[in-house]
C-alpha cells in the first residue's frame with residue numbers, strides 16, 4: 001500500500017503510522033461487535049473509505065514542499081496548530097489525521113457519549129497523546145468560549161449538508177483558519193447556496209476539489225472554506241436549528 005499512498009497523495013506513512021493504522025482497523029472491528037460504528041469492515045474498503053479518504057482532505061498539508069508556498073499551511077503544520085473534527089463518529093477523519101500529523105492537537109467532537117467512550121478506550125490502546133475527545137453538539141460547542149474561534153482547522157465528514165457544516169465549523173475557527181468539508185457528489189447550485197451561507201458566517205469558499213478514490217474510482221469532493229472575519233455572535237444557532245433551517 002506504500003506505493004499507492006505515494007502515487008496518489010505524494011506522501012507515505014512511516015512504520016509507526018502503518019502500525020497505528022493497523023491497530024485502528026482491528027480496534028474498530030472489535031468495537032463494531034458492541035456498537036454500530038461502521039459498515040465498512042473489508043480491509044481494502046476500510047483503507048480507501050476511512051484511511052485514504054480522511055487524509056485526502058488534508059493532503060496539501062502533508063506535502064511539506066507545497067505547504068511552504070502558503071503562510072496558512074505553514075501555520076497549520078506548526079506544533080501549536082489545533083484541529084477539531086466535528087461529528088467524528090468512530091474517529092474519521094480526525095484519528096487518521098492525528099496519526100500522521102503528530103504535532104497537531106486534534107479534538108474529536110461527537111454528540112453520542114457511547115462513541116466518545118469507545119474512542120477514549122481506543123486512544124489509550126494506540127497511545128495517541130495528541131488526540132483528545134469532547135462530547136457535545138456542534139451548535140453548543142460553537143458558542144462555548146473555550147472552543148469558539150479556538151481552532152486552526154475544522155473537519156467534518158458525513159454529518160449534514162454543506163451549509164449546516166459551514167455553520168458548525170466556521171464559528172470554531174480562528175481568523176485565517178480552514179474548514180474542510182468532505183462530500184460525495186457536488187453541484188454548481190450547491191456552491192451558490194454554500195457561498196451565501198459562508199459569507200454570513202464570516203468565511204469565504206477558498207476552493208472546491210473534485211477527485212476519485214484510488215481503488216473504486218468513486219467521485220468525492222472536498223470543500224475548503226477560509227475564515228475571514230469574526231462569525232456573528234448569533235451563529236451557530238440553537239441546537240437543531242441549523243438542520244431545520246439551513247442558511
Ligand SMILES: C[S@@+](CC[C@H](N)C(=O)[O-])C[C@H]1O[C@@H](n2cnc3c(N)ncnc32)[C@H](O)[C@@H]1O
Nearest residue numbers: 087088089092110111112136137138157158159
Ligand atoms: C454518519 S456519522 C459520520 C461519522 C464520521 N465523521 C465519518 O465520516 O465516518 C455522523 C456523526 O455525527 C454526529 N453528529 C450529528 N450531528 C451532530 C452535532 N450537531 N454535533 C455533534 N455531533 C453530531 C453523530 O452522532 C454521528 O456520530
